[in-house]
Amino acid sequence: MKYKQIKWLILFLPTITIALWEYIRHEFLLSYINMEMGNILSPIFVFIVTFVFLRHLFSILERMQEELRVAKAKEAARGEREKLARELHDGIAQSLFLVSVKMNKFGRRNHLEHDADFQKIKQTLQHVHEDTRQAITNLKYVPDEAAFSWTETIYQYVTELKRQHIMDVGLEWEIQEETLSSKEKVELFACIKEAVMNVIKHAKTNQVWIVAWEIDDGWICQIKDLGSGFTNEAIHSSKGYGLQIMKDRARDMEWGFTMKKIDNETVVQIKKEGK
Template structure:
């Protein structure tokens, strides 16, 4: 039912009700119902029809208005995301690309291509550039525009990792959609993506295991790789790890990272007390 039709029904229904009642009363019920009794029944009948039908129409109207409000908010958010993506592309991304070109030129001029410090600087710059491009891509595609479920988004992300970064990803996702709230889903997905990007950047391996399952008191999600591992210095300096720790802390989750039997495991766990 359209918005305009609902408004007209709300306006006309009480009038049509009283008109129909007066016709029936005078045409058929006058010998049985006195004028005084009919006058008493008229407002009661209008009140009953309003309570049953008009109230239902108002609920539909409020639902339509709420959907329109949410759609406007989504459109406004999408416009802001696109604006921010353009600013990142035209500003930071272009500056990083220019800096990369100048750094390569500087390295060739001073014969620093094999210098370890220079190589690390180039790698860091490339990582920042890749992160910026990924952020631009994420901003251009709002998650609210997708009709796919959260679990389908996880599988789609794994497919993207396989084709874009040539990773061999083993996914075992047994976490129900209803187990987590919407905010928890977004935060956990962000942690999984951050952990996967850390493997791509630092672990020097092309295999990764992502598992998630429900436990007796909540759920657990683990990201495991057989890469080169980490040092205490890299743990302190790692921005990605700190972001995951902060996300987990904000959500009251348990976060841990372990190196055991040549494998590194990032664990995010929720325990319900």
């Protein structure tokens, strides 16, 4: 039912109701209901009929208005995301590319191709450039919530990792789709991506494992690698931005977060327990 039709029904329903009641009363009920009783029953009957039907119409109208509000909010958010993506692309991304070109020229001119510090700076710049490009992609891509599949997203992400970074990624995902809320899916996926990016940047390995399983009152997700990573002392003293982001996300979701070195294995663990 369209918005305009609902408004017309709300406007005319009381009039139609009283007209029908008066017609039926005078044509069929005068021998059973006298005029005085009919006059008393008229407002009661009109109230009951209009209350039942108008309540339903109002609920439809409210639902339509809420859907319109949500659609407008999503459109506004999409516009802001696209605007921010353009600003990142036209500003930071292009500036980083220009700096990278100038650094390569500077390195060749000063014969720094084999200088360890220079190569480390180049690698850092490349990581920043990749992070910026990924941020632009994330801003441009707004998943369709109705068709959003958590499991499919995880497998697509692993495929992209293998293709873009030539990594050996092991995936054992046993958390059921319905176990996670929409917000949990978004936040957990962001933590996984941040943990994997830390492995790519710092662990000096091309092997990583993503393991997740359900427990009696929640679930556990681990991201593991065999790279150089951190010592347990460095983990506790680290003030890295990526690590802090994961801690903050986990805290906001009331999840447990740990990162520790077990033998030669660095393990990032995110755990949800029942309350």
